[in-house]
Amino acid sequence: MADFLAKPEVSKADIIAVQEPWENPYNDTTYHPLKQTHELLFPSSAETGGRAREVRIQTGLGEICFFNIYNECGTTGTVELLNTLLCDDQRRRRRHLMIAGDFNLHHPAWGGIEAIQDLGSDRLIELCDGADLDLWLEPGTVTRDQNGERTTIDLLFGTPALTERLVVCELALDCHADSDHLPIRTLLEVDTVPVVEIKRRLWKAMDTEKFDIFVADNLPMPPLLTTPRQIDDAVDHMIGIVQRGVHESTPWAKPSPHANPSWTKECGEAVKHSRRMFRQYLATHSEEDWETYKLARNQKGKVIKAALRHGFRNFIKEAIDQGPQGLWRVAKWARNRGQQQGSTMPVLKSSEGGVAETDGEKVNLLRKVFFPQPPEADLSDIHTSQRE
Numbered sequence: 001m002a003d004f005l006a007k008p009e010v011s012k013a014d015i016i017a018v019q020e021p022w023e024n025p026y027n028d029t030t031y032h033p034l035k036q037t038h039e040l041l042f043p044s045s046a047e048t049g050g051r052a053r054e055v056r057i058q059t060g061l062g063e064i065c066f067f068n069i070y071n072e073c074g075t076t077g078t079v080e081l082l083n084t085l086l087c088d089d090q091r092r093r094r095r096h097l098m099i100a101g102d103f104n105l106h107h108p109a110w111g112g113i114e115a116i117q118d119l120g121s122d123r124l125i126e127l128c129d130g131a132d133l134d135l136w137l138e139p140g141t142v143t144r145d146q147n148g149e150r151t152t153i154d155l156l157f158g159t160p161a162l163t164e165r166l167v168v169c170e171l172a173l174d175c176h177a178d179s180d181h182l183p184i185r186t187l188l189e190v191d192t193v194p195v196v197e198i199k200r201r202l203w204k205a206m207d208t209e210k211f212d213i214f215v216a217d218n219l220p221m222p223p224l225l226t227t228p229r230q231i232d233d234a235v236d237h238m239i240g241i242v243q244r245g246v247h248e249s250t251p252w253a254k255p256s257p258h259a260n261p262s263w264t265k266e267c268g269e270a271v272k273h274s275r276r277m278f279r280q281y282l283a284t285h286s287e288e289d290w291e292t293y294k295l296a297r298n299q300k301g302k303v304i305k306a307a308l309r310h311g312f313r314n315f316i317k318e319a320i321d322q323g324p325q326g327l328w329r330v331a332k333w334a335r336n337r338g339q340q341q342g343s344t345m346p347v348l349k350s351s352e353g354g355v356a357e358t359d360g361e362k363v364n365l366l367r368k369v370f371f372p373q374p375p376e377a378d379l380s381d382i383h384t385s386q387r388e
Contacts, residue, residue: 002304003271004177005033006260014192015055017068019102019154019181036255051078052085052101060191061161065094069101076120079103079127086131093131099157102181111152112140133157136169136186143171145282146180147290154181165189173282178274178297201246202253211249215241262311270300 001022004010011034021030021042032040041053051071057064067085071078078101087093107121108114127133136156137143143154156169165188172185219241222234277293319326348356348365356365 001031001177002033003300004175004179004183005031007175007177009172009175010183011037013185015066017066017100019068019070033260052081054085057192061165062096063094064096064098064162064190066098067100069099069103071101071103071105073104074120076105076123079105079120079123083127083130086127095159096162097131097133097157097159098162099133100155100184100186102154104153106151106153108139110135110137110139110155115140115152128157132159134160134163136163136166137184138170141171142182143184144181145285148285148287150285154184156184156186162188162190173279176275176278178278178300200253201250203250206246206250208249211245214245214248218244260311261315262308264307267304267307270296270303274300 001018004018005016010016016034016038023030029040029042032038041055043053052067052069055066055068057066065086067082069078069082082099086097103124105121105124106116106118107125108117109121109125128135134157136158137152137154139152141152142150144151158166167187167189169184169186172183175183175185177183219238225231225234274293274296277289277296281289281293316330319330322329348362350356350365350368354365356362
């Protein structure tokens, strides 16, 4: 999973749907190195139905409901759950639907004419017929390839309006990262609300000497200031000179979600070797090439693990050498490690059973809960009196 999310091709995707992710045994989270570009949606231990996650996307076509699911082998529990999730609060089928996931079901309809048919696969076909879903992946496409066992269990479905806008749905072998499941790339031609990127300066790379020279050459001594207007003009002029000096001396930051100071040249070579061995296995599907690939994959894991361990130890050593300031930096890193960086508030439920979805509804509900109207004061024990 770490190697998969480290690929530049993967981080370009608007949505990265992962089935069976690594689960942190201590917190409700998973490995999430793309905090700068992607939001992590991971179920908490208190949630039910954690095998199906829904994301609603606002587009020019309307609201698109995307479901990422995992169905246990030999069961249809997640399929039954989907049958209820595909309807809105009025029990009407949603208009624009996308479903992606590992269904662990076999059927000739998606596995090809030679595929076996599981008993529970009929429930998935009934669901697709009822929701008017189209199969986007070409029938017979092998999505799981392990030691000669080739099956089609990772599927993508969508409603007809989205099928008309489907550009491609195919295997993405350039993004493969040692999983027995092969990644799938899907591209839809829909317009979404653009996100404004906030730029920031790389202050560590500031050329202070160049900044001082620029400010000294362009900021003359102000004359005697006697009125508020003169003071405001002088301050505005000084701010403008400082901003121009920053522009001349300080570059823009180019943060990368893939940057890792622990990554070494040996890690990159091990990853490339593992990819070559996997491509060789795909070309031959021989048992000998599979064993060679497994050795390369295991060796890659050992090299990366050793590099990350060495990098972490250097991080701690540098923090200790910096004294209290370095220790505070380690403490801050430990507190924030693995936490989800939420940028939106989820749907809220009131004690009466209502639901707050819009921003206005959430504000009113939070105001009602945290700032309730005070009760009427009980004045029965106060007796009126007259003072002479």
